[in-house]
Amino acid sequence: xxxxxxxxxxxxxxxxxxxxxxxxxxxxxxxxxxxxxxxxxxxxxxxxxxxxxxxxxxxxxxxxxxxxxxxxxxxxxxxxxxxxxxxxxxxxxxxxxxxxxxxxxxxxxxxxxxxxxxxxxxxxxxxxxxxxxxxxxxxxxxxxxxxxxxxxxxxxxxxxxxxxxxxxxxxxxxxxxxxxxxxxxxxxxxxxxxxxxxxxxxxxxxxxxxxxxxxxxxxxxxxxxxxxxxxxxxxxxxxxxxxxxxxxxxxxxxxxxxxxxxxxxxxxxxxxxxxxxxxxxxxxxxxxxxxxxxxxxxxxxxxxxxxxxxxxxxxxxxxxxxxxxxxxxxxxxxxxxxxxxxxxxxxxxxxxxxxxxxxxxxxxxxxxxxxxxxxxxxxxxxxxxxxxxxxxxxxxxxxxxxxxxxxxxxxxxxxxxxxxxxxxxxxxxxxxxxxxxxxxxxxxxxxxxxxxxxxxxxxxxxxxxxxxxxxxxxxxxxxxxxxxxxxxxxxxxxxxxxxxxxxxxxxxxxxxxxxxxxxxxxxxxxxxxxxxxxxx
Numbered sequence: 401x402x403x404x405x406x407x408x409x410x411x412x413x414x415x416x417x418x419x420x421x422x423x424x425x426x427x428x429x430x431x432x433x434x435x436x437x438x439x440x441x442x443x444x445x446x447x448x449x450x451x452x453x454x455x456x457x458x459x460x461x462x463x464x465x466x467x468x469x470x471x472x473x474x475x476x477x478x479x480x481x482x483x484x485x486x487x488x489x490x491x492x493x494x495x496x497x498x499x500x501x502x503x504x505x506x507x508x509x510x511x512x513x514x515x516x517x518x519x520x521x522x523x524x525x526x527x528x529x530x531x532x533x534x535x536x537x538x539x540x541x542x543x544x545x546x547x548x549x550x551x552x553x554x555x556x557x558x559x560x561x562x563x564x565x566x567x568x569x570x571x572x573x574x575x576x577x578x579x580x581x582x583x584x585x586x587x588x589x590x591x592x593x594x595x596x597x598x599x600x601x602x603x604x605x606x607x608x609x610x611x612x613x614x615x616x617x618x619x620x621x622x623x624x625x626x627x628x629x630x631x632x633x634x635x636x637x638x639x640x641x642x643x644x645x646x647x648x649x650x651x652x653x654x655x656x657x658x659x660x661x662x663x664x665x666x667x668x669x670x671x672x673x674x675x676x677x678x679x680x681x682x683x684x685x686x687x688x689x690x691x692x693x694x695x696x697x698x699x700x701x702x703x704x705x706x707x708x709x710x711x712x713x714x715x716x717x718x719x720x721x722x723x724x725x726x727x728x729x730x731x732x733x734x735x736x737x738x739x740x741x742x743x744x745x746x747x748x749x750x751x752x753x754x755x756x757x758x759x760x761x762x763x764x765x766x767x768x769x770x771x772x773x774x775x776x777x778x779x780x781x782x783x784x785x786x787x788x789x790x791x792x793x794x795x796x797x798x799x800x801x802x803x804x805x806x807x808x809x810x811x812x813x814x815x816x817x818x819x820x821x822x823x824x825x826x827x828x829x830x831x832x833x834x835x836x837x838x839x840x841x842x843x844x845x846x847x848x849x850x851x852x853x854x855x856x857x858x859x860x861x862x863x864x865x866x867x868x869x870x871x872x873x874x875x876x877x878x879x880x881x882x883x884x885x886x887x888x889x890x891x892x893x894x895x896x897x898x899x900x901x902x903x904x905x906x907x908x909x910x911x912x913x914x915x916x917x918x919x920x921x922x923x924x925x926x927x928x929x930x931x932x933x934x935x936x
Contacts, residue, residue, distance in 0.1 A: 408459040423526045429454055431522035436461060438518055443505050447477040450502070463502040469494055531562045532597035535590045542611045543601070544584050547577045557583060557601060564599035572603050572635040572671050584669065586611060606630035609638055609675070612666045617655055619644075625651045628680040631734035635671050639691060639731045641680035652677050676731075685709075688740065691732035695721035698745060708739040715744045759783060767813045776801060777810075789814035822846045833858045843888055848875055864892040 410432060418425040436452035440463050444450055449466040469482040469492055482494050489498060545557035545564060553568035555577055566585055577583055585601035586608035592598075602608060610627045619625040625644050632638040644651040655677045656663050663675055676694075681687040685700045688709055699712035713721045721742050722729050733740045743751070756778055763774035766785050780799055782788050788796075789811060796807035825846035829839065832853030837860045839849055855874050857863055863871075868886035880888075 410454060410461070411456075411459045417523060423523065423530055427526045428519075428523060429456065431519045431526070434522060435518035436463065440502065440505055444502065445477065447475070449478045461504065463504060465500045465502055467498040467500070469496055469498070528597050531599070532590065532592055535562065535587065535597070535599050539587050539590055540607065540611075541587050542584060542608070542615070543587055544582060545601075547579050547581045547583055549579060550577075555583070557585070559599070562599060564601050566601040566603070570600075570602040570604050572673070574635060575603075575671050603670075604632065604634035606632050606638075609640065609666065609670065612669055613640070613655060613662075616662045616665050617657070619649060619651075619654045624649060625654055629735050629737075631731040632673070633727055633731060635673055637674045637676070637727055637731065638670075639676045639678060639735045641678050641687070641691070641735055643680040652679055678735075684736070684738065688732065688736050688738060691735045692721055692728065692740075695728065697721075699748070702738075706739075707737075708741065710741045710743060710748075712743050712745055712748045715746055718742065718744050763788075766817045767810060769810070769813075773801075773806075773810075785814050785817055789818055825850050829853055835859050838863055838892075841888060841891070843880065843884065848879065851875060860892050860895060864889060864896065 410429075414425055414428040414432065417423075417428045433452045433454055436454075437450055440450040440452060441448065444465065449468075451464055451466055453462050453464075454460070455462075466478070467485075468479050469485045470479045471482060471494065473479045473481055480498065485492060485498060492498065543559060543564075545559045548556045548558040548563065550556070555566040555571070557564045557566050564585075564587070566583065570585075571577075583603075585603050586605050587599060588602045588605050588607070589600040590597065591600075607630070609632060610630050613627065614620045617625065620627060620642075624646050625642055627640060627642055629641040630638065631640075640655070642651040642655055644654070654662075663677065667673060667675060678690045678693055681690060685702060688700060688702075688711065689697045692711060692713075695713055695717045697711050697713055701710040701712075703709070711721070720728070723731075729740050729742055756775075759778045759782075760771060760774040762785070763769060763777050763782075764771060767774070767788075776799060777788065782791075791811065793804065793807045793811060796802060796810065797804045799807075802810075826849075829846065829849045832850065834849050834853040835858060838844070838852065838858070844852070851874060852858070852863075857866065857874065866874075866889055868882045868889060871885040871889060872880055872882050875885075
């Protein structure tokens with residue numbers, strides 16, 4: 401019995417919605433089927449498996465109940481034992497369905513309203529998915545839109561078939577837009593959220609400036625000139641580093657343009673933001689000097705391990721190098737990714753003299769020599785007593801004014817000073833109660849052991865209770881890195897898991913033997929001389 405109801409107007413509605421919302425006609429029809437299906441379940445029972453189909457050519461609507469053939473019935477409303485079903489449908493097998501046509505339903509006011517809600521909801525879901533699929537691969541593009549409305553300072557931007565969010569903190573300071581204004585912005589993120597896919601725009605993102613230049617400068621668009629780095633203080637100032645792949649093309653001049661036409665087009669879009677275009681250099685020191693323009697730099701001292709660079713400028717250039725409210729040096733630091741410290745020539749000279757006096761005083765006190773000899777050692781680059789104690793005698797004798805006798809005596813005095821100092825530190829370590837088991841770690845110098853004792857780390861258990869970052873904080877990052885600290889702590893914890901008589905992992909005997917193998921039955925505990933703890 402054919403229970404189909406002709407509804408050709410459904411196809412017309414589906415076509416209209418598909419065109420208006422820019423989604424697939426099939427998806428609209430599927431939403432309609434679900435709406436009719438929900439109305440059918442409301443009439444015949446929510447527990448039953450009611451399904452609706454719409455003929456794609458004629459618009460005929462068919463409603464049916466589906467019952468699955470199973471061995472064991474778990475839901476009587478949707479399942480039937482296969483042995484019973486075969487009595488009247490022998491052509492069906494396990495896992496197949498009995499499809500019973502149902503008479504068409506008459507949509508009342510409530511059923512029609514429910515169906516409408518289902519269709520609207522599904523169409524909205526399809527529309528959101530289409531938006532996400534369209535924009536997920538467009539992150540990094542500049543897009544034009546029209547301000548649709550303002551919500552708490554945030555702009556909702558109409559992109560035609562989609563809507564995007566331009567947050568207040570992503571707007572250039574002091575710029576304002578009203579409803580209906582056209583706005584150009586950078587798509588920096590597209591992500592799916594509970595309320596649907598969200599498209600996030602920005603006018604303060606560094607890449608926005610780079611993309612604007614790519615639109616204005618053909619050489620950048622063609623790849624002849626590359627933008628290596630951008631740093632911005634939105635609405636105020638920006639720095640951009642560029643490099644040319646063609647030695648015949650000046651990257652800075654190409655970006656500035658004839659009489660500044662190209663850079664001015666970008667400046668106007670960014671509400672008058674001043675832009676410094678500088679040449680990029682693979683040499684870090686040269687790049688830092690370029691980044692601090694227009695200030696002149698006389699000296700650069702780089703500490704690659706710490707990621708810091710000290711820049712010396714003439715006294716009269718200090719304010720220019722720092723910039724208003726530190727803007728110039730801050731942007732240069734962001735551009736180069738180096739922490740930049742600015743010093744004047746006078747400050748650098750004073751600090752250098754103070755450092756010379758300090759080191760000279762160290763050698764005078766430790767070696768019992770006069771200022772002349774101590775000054776010569778500092779001038780030759782000796783920074784500590786340890787460096788002097790382990791230097792080659794012939795190398796020291798080559799210093800002007802020294803001979804082999806003087807060199808040998810200086811080395812002897814340096815060695816005596818270190819021995820006396822370590823003895824004093826060992827004495828203090830014992831007074832603080834730092835055990836020999838802790839002192840056995842080769843990583844720890846006598847001074848480190850005293851520092852540990854002063855911080856309450858006195859036993860192997862105290863050391864084992866620490867975290868890696870805590871040990872780094874106690875000893876200083878220049879003395880130990882976190883990876884080494886974690887290794888030491890794990891070695892200190894080994895005795896917690898060792899069997900009786902086993903030696904903690906990470907400790908070696910004083911005669912240089914390897915640590916005992918905790919997992920071996922043959923391993924014997926290494927004994928230190930005199931019953932003392934073994935060294936690392």
